[in-house]
Amino acid sequence: MTELTGDRPSGHRHGPAGHERKSLLEDPEEMRRSGYEVVDAIVERWATLRDGPAWQGATRETTEPMLHGPAPEEGRELDGLLEKVLGEVMPLAGRIDHPRFLAFIPSSPTWASVLATFLISGYNIFQGTWLESSGPSQIEVTVLDWFREWLGYPAGSSGVLTSGGSAANLLAIVAAREAAGNPERGTIYLSEQSHGSLARAARVAGIDPGRVRLVAADGASRIVPASLRAALAEDRAGGLHPFLVVGNAGTTNTGAIDPLAEIAGIADGEGLWYHVDGAYGGFAILDPEIRPLMAGLERSDSVTLDPHKWFFQPYETGCLMVKDPGRLETAFRIAPDYLQDAAWGPEHVNFCDRGIQLTRIFRALRIWLSVQRYGLAAHRAEISRAIALARGAAARIRAHPELELLAPPGLGIVCFRYRGPEHAAVPATALDELNRRIQDEIVQSGFAMMSSTRLGGRLSLRFCILNIRTTEEDLADTVDRIVTVGWRLGGSVGA
Numbered sequence: 001m002t003e004l005t006g007d008r009p010s011g012h013r014h015g016p017a018g019h020e021r022k023s024l025l026e027d028p029e030e031m032r033r034s035g036y037e038v039v040d041a042i043v044e045r046w047a048t049l050r051d052g053p054a055w056q057g058a059t060r061e062t063t064e065p066m067l068h069g070p071a072p073e074e075g076r077e078l079d080g081l082l083e084k085v086l087g088e089v090m091p092l093a094g095r096i097d098h099p100r101f102l103a104f105i106p107s108s109p110t111w112a113s114v115l116a117t118f119l120i121s122g123y124n125i126f127q128g129t130w131l132e133s134s135g136p137s138q139i140e141v142t143v144l145d146w147f148r149e150w151l152g153y154p155a156g157s158s159g160v161l162t163s164g165g166s167a168a169n170l171l172a173i174v175a176a177r178e179a180a181g182n183p184e185r186g187t188i189y190l191s192e193q194s195h196g197s198l199a200r201a202a203r204v205a206g207i208d209p210g211r212v213r214l215v216a217a218d219g220a221s222r223i224v225p226a227s228l229r230a231a232l233a234e235d236r237a238g239g240l241h242p243f244l245v246v247g248n249a250g251t252t253n254t255g256a257i258d259p260l261a262e263i264a265g266i267a268d269g270e271g272l273w274y275h276v277d278g279a280y281g282g283f284a285i286l287d288p289e290i291r292p293l294m295a296g297l298e299r300s301d302s303v304t305l306d307p308h309k310w311f312f313q314p315y316e317t318g319c320l321m322v323k324d325p326g327r328l329e330t331a332f333r334i335a336p337d338y339l340q341d342a343a344w345g346p347e348h349v350n351f352c353d354r355g356i357q358l359t360r361i362f363r364a365l366r367i368w369l370s371v372q373r374y375g376l377a378a379h380r381a382e383i384s385r386a387i388a389l390a391r392g393a394a395a396r397i398r399a400h401p402e403l404e405l406l407a408p409p410g411l412g413i414v415c416f417r418y419r420g421p422e423h424a425a426v427p428a429t430a431l432d433e434l435n436r437r438i439q440d441e442i443v444q445s446g447f448a449m450m451s452s453t454r455l456g457g458r459l460s461l462r463f464c465i466l467n468i469r470t471t472e473e474d475l476a477d478t479v480d481r482i483v484t485v486g487w488r489l490g491g492s493v494g495a
């Protein structure tokens with residue numbers, strides 16, 4: 001048995017002169033026992049995920065009486081607390097890793113990455129400076145170097161792990177603004193299909209919303225280069241200072257990949273920082289068939305990746321990759337006296353210099369342990385499998401007379417809607433409402449979790465497939481259910 005050093009918990013309930021002492025320490029045996037219990041709960045959850053609902057939620061009216069209350073003055077037994085958490089709190093949530101959770105962008109972490117998460121909290125590594133975490137910092141350097149190679153970035157490129165894609169996009173915008181000399185009339189160019197985190201990041205970075213241009217996308221949701229050129233010309237003529245263009249390696253709505261090489265050419269010619277948002281789709285570059293579609297991504301100045309999406313990591317594991325980490329450090333480094341001991345020289349990266357977090361968790365361990373445990377090939381195969389599943393689901397939808405694809409499948413995303421049998425065509429004006437009701441019914445039943453979007457002014461049902469447990473049957477069953485519910489509801493909508 002490992003001895004705890006420092007204050008022994010034995011007798012920790014009694015302080016000097018017989019006074020009861022309140023302690024935050026735990027007995028080692030109790031730690032083991034409760035720790036195993038937590039592991040058992042997670043393993044049990046994973047083993048039975050498919051049997052439970054994909055989503056369960058409750059209104060505040062229900063949650064408040066169940067869960068709200070004052071902070072207790074006295075501690076309680078862990079067993080009862082865990083029972084409450086596992087029985088009453090955790091179930092009221094989306095089961096994001098349920099095989100039929102197809103909404104938004106799901107996430108399905110590997111076991112190794114979950115274990116790593118427990119470890120990094122238990123060891124409570126401070127991953128801000130090399131001084132305080134040389135081994136862990138080396139692992140982050142190494143993981144970032146893997147990403148660098150996968151993206152086709154040159155040696156010397158690197159980055160920083162972040163809480164997610166939103167944080168990475170913010171860092172990219174600030175780095176680009178700083179690299180441009182913080183122009184007073186700075187203007188940035190996004191796609192009208194860009195993720196909302198970019199416009200929010202621009203707001204946080206103090207860029208006037210009027211100088212955030214949303215460039216038109218074509219019918220396949222890809223930026224139209226001619227529109228980008230026109231917007232740039234107009235803004236230059238108007239005395240503005242364009243400094244950043246953002247392309248997408250997989251849009252959130254449809255999984256579209258922008259013409260990344262063409263945008264690279266424009267960015268080169270105009271002297272702009274070129275950022276690619278690959279939060280959803282970036283890791284699909286590992287798929288040999290997708291890689292050519294992302295040609296030009298390697299010419300960018302920075303890329304957002306989100307390992308907690310399509311690289312099978314738990315929340316919060318995001319990443320910003322930059323071609324020149326020096327520019328990131330110029331934008332974010334601080335050098336207060338109280339950190340002077342942490343300056344070990346440029347070889348020894350202080351990750352706090354590459355973003356806004358001084359105190360950072362050791363996120364890299366999740367990715368490192370996952371890749372070491374299962375191999376890169378297994379991660380790549382899962383990405384390819386999801387793409388194949390999406391194509392299969394799209395083919396099924398295309399072949400079904402009552403369904404309509406609203407966009408070509410993009411990476412793992414399929415957008416479609418129920419339109420009813422041809423002989424009893426539902427009026428076009430009622431289709432939005434019908435599809436909204438189909439989705440509500442399926443979500444409320446817990447069978448599958450779906451989310452909708454709007455494409456070309458029409459409400460679209462949407463599958464985002466990336467879960468390591470999702471099967472062809474899961475998708476076929478969900479499609480069948482959509483048709484069954486649609487058929488039943490069809491008569492009552494818009495009639």
Ligand SMILES: Cc1ncc(COP(=O)(O)O)c(C=O)c1O
Pocket residue numbers: 105163164165166167169195197250251252277278279280281306318
């Ligand atoms: C393309 C894209 N960019 C950025 C984000 C934001 O990432 P996060 O939710 O990790 O902050 C998302 C999230 O879905 C996304 O799909």
